[in-house]
Every structure is written in C-alpha cells, then in structure tokens.
Amino acid sequence: MFLFVEASGHPRDMGLDQGSMLAAAIREKVGRAGLPGRRSRLPSLAAFASGPVRGSASALGMIRHYPHLAERIDGLARGAGVPVDSIFALHAGTTALGAGDLENRPAVAIAALGLDDSPGATLARSLPGSADPGSTIVIRRSRPAVGFESVEVTLPWLVGALGGMNEAGLAACFVSGPSNDAVPTLRPSPILLVQESLQRFESVDASVDWACSRPVAGWGTLLLADANGARASVVFAAGERLAARITEGPVVAGHPERIVDALREAATGERVLDEKALCPPEDASHAGAWVRMIPTRRTLEFRRPIGPREELLIQV
Numbered sequence: 097m098f099l100f101v102e103a104s105g106h107p108r109d110m111g112l113d114q115g116s117m118l119a120a121a122i123r124e125k126v127g128r129a130g131l132p133g134r135r136s137r138l139p140s141l142a143a144f145a146s147g148p149v150r151g152s153a154s155a156l157g158m159i160r161h162y163p164h165l166a167e168r169i170d171g172l173a174r175g176a177g178v179p180v181d182s183i184f185a186l187h188a189g190t191t192a193l194g195a196g197d198l199e200n201r202p203a204v205a206i207a208a209l210g211l212d213d214s215p216g217a218t219l220a221r222s223l224p225g226s227a228d229p230g231s232t233i234v235i236r237r238s239r240p241a242v243g244f245e246s247v248e249v250t251l252p253w254l255v256g257a258l259g260g261m262n263e264a265g266l267a268a269c270f271v272s273g274p275s276n277d278a279v280p281t282l283r284p285s286p287i288l289l290v291q292e293s294l295q296r297f298e299s300v301d302a303s304v305d306w307a308c309s310r311p312v313a314g315w316g317t318l319l320l321a322d323a324n325g326a327r328a329s330v331v332f333a334a335g336e337r338l339a340a341r342i343t344e345g346p347v348v349a350g351h352p353e354r355i356v357d358a359l360r361e362a363a364t365g366e367r368v369l370d371e372k373a374l375c376p377p378e379d380a381s382h383a384g385a386w387v388r389m390i391p392t393r394r395t396l397e398f399r400r401p402i403g404p405r406e407e408l409l410i411q412v
Contacts, residue, residue, distance in 0.1 A: 104239035111168035115175020208346035264298030265323025267389035283313035317349035
C-alpha cells in the first residue's frame with residue numbers, strides 16, 4: 097500500500113502537513129519502536145535543542161547542520177501528536193542496518209544511461225519489504241517556500257527520502273551498506289542528503305560538493321543523476337566518503353551481491369532495468385516495489401509488480 101501526501105510552505109508547515117495526514121501511521125511506528133507516544137500538552141519554555149534525545153550529539157548535529165529538516169521534524173511531531181524526541185530517535189536509527197524496517201532493508205540502486213529506450217540517465221531503487229505489515233510507502237510532493245519542488249518516496253515518519261526527483265531534473269537516492277562496526281550516533285545519517293539535494297540543487301556537481309562537505313556518519317551510497325545526463329556516486333563508510341563522477345557504464349550500489357550483479361548485467365547487455373532483479377519472484381512472501389526516476393522527462397515512477405499490482409507515474 098502507498099499513500100500520497102502534499103507538504104508545502106515553510107519547513108515546520110511542511111512537517112505539520114505530513115504529520116497531520118499520516119498521524120496514525122506515525123503513532124503506530126513510534127509504538128512499535130518502543131518510544132514515548134504521548135505528547136505533553138503543557139506549554140514549555142525549554143529550548144528546542146534540549147531534551148533527552150534533542151540534547152544528544154546526532155540530534156544536535158541535525159538541528160545545527162540541517163535546520164530545515166529539523167524544523168520539519170518538529171512540525172511532523174506536532175501534526176501527529178507525538179513527542180518530538182521520539183521522531184528524532186527514529187531518524188537517528190536510520191543508520192542501523194537489519195533492524196527490520198524498510199529504510200534499513202538491504203536494497204539496491206542503479207544509475208545508468210539509455211535504459212529501456214529512455215533518453216539520458218535513469219536512476220532506480222528497490223523497495224524490498226514495502227508490503228510487510230507496518231511498512232507503508234509514502235509518495236510525497238514537497239513544495240517548499242524556498243527551493244525546488246520535488247516528488248519523493250519516503251516513509252510516514254521520515255522527513256528525508258529514500259529517493260526522489262525535483263523540478264529541475266535532479267534525481268537522488270540512497271541505499272544503506274553493510275557494516276560490522278558499531279552504529280555511529282555522533283552525526284546524522286547520510287540519508288538526509290537526498291532531500292537536501294532535491295530542495296537545493298539542479299545539477300549533480302553541486303549536489304556532490306554539498307554531500308562531501310556536510311557532517312554525516314553511516315554506511316551506504318548516494319546516487320545522483322541530472323537532466324544533462326551527468327551521474328555520480330558518493331560512498332559513505334562511517335565518517336569517510338568517496339565521491340566519483342560516473343563517466344561510462346551502469347553503476348549499481350547496495351546488496352545483496354546477487355541482485356547487484358543481475359542488475360548490472362542486464363543494464364550492460366540488454367540495456368534494460370531488470371524488474372525481476374529489483375523484485376525477485378523468490379521473495380514473493382516479502383513482496384517489494386521499486387521506484388524509477390528519469391531526469392530528462394521529470395518523471396517518477398513507482399511500481400509494485402508482485403501481489404496486488406500498484407503503479408503510479410508522476411510528472412514533477
């Protein structure tokens with residue numbers, strides 16, 4: 097199942113729109129995570145950056161370095177009627193892998209040229225487990241008071257995005273990477289860079305510069321593509337990052353490796369986006385979905401091919 101929401105205005109207003117429309121799903125997620133779900137109705141003079149979670153290093157880093165997204169979290173918590181600390185705690189957990197939620201599921205993403213006869217670059221990301229109980233996909237149209245309008249694939253409680261496309265033709269997505277190290281908690285997750293890039297930039301080069309200068313910590317890959325056919329990847333490993341301009345061939349990120357290899361082979365040989373690799377039939381008990389962004393057409397396509405078929409094509 098997917099839901100469609102619109103969020104517009106200043107950051108807190110955008111968060112309030114999302115929180116109000118998706119309040120039930122947000123409260124359900126907070127409860128499943130074992131976080132406080134009752135919001136105090138008493139007025140408080142405490143600073144926004146104070147509190148058991150907001151005072152932690154990861155939340156303070158988000159408030160300081162990603163103020164628009166932090167304000168959206170405040171608005172989302174108000175709209176859903178839950179403590180803001182609980183929403184900050186959920187965002188801090190997006191660096192964890194294998195926690196069972198869609199944002200942490202092993203996923204793959206591909207950036208390639210000329211797939212399926214589409215002009216220019218194509219960016220696609222798998223959404224495994226999106227049909228599991230409690231995993232609701234949200235298609236969100238963001239209309240910020242300042243910045244580019246965009247359409248994203250996200251989750252009810254997430255102010256960032258798993259992937260998306262803006263009106264200037266910039267596409268971005270993030271997939272987590274495996275790690276045996278302890279989950280970093282001192283800096284925000286690199287997943288925040290998807291929404292930041294979509295709101296701020298129209299080209300891959302500007303997005304890469306931004307991604308390489310912002311404080312984040314985690315494991316995974318940010319893939320970018322724009323309407324001029326430019327593509328790039330930024331690989332994150334704890335506090336380190338490696339940026340590369342993609343000049344030829346498809347680039348596939350994520351895991352498991354068997355799906356990465358299948359996607360790369362199909363894109364290199366037949367020049368197609370392998371839907372069966374993105375949503376393997378043997379995983380039908382955990383039916384997934386995928387999202388594709390085509391910058392030259394300013395389109396985002398969401399598709400669930402297994403089980404109850406769902407399709408959505410949006411022009412940005």
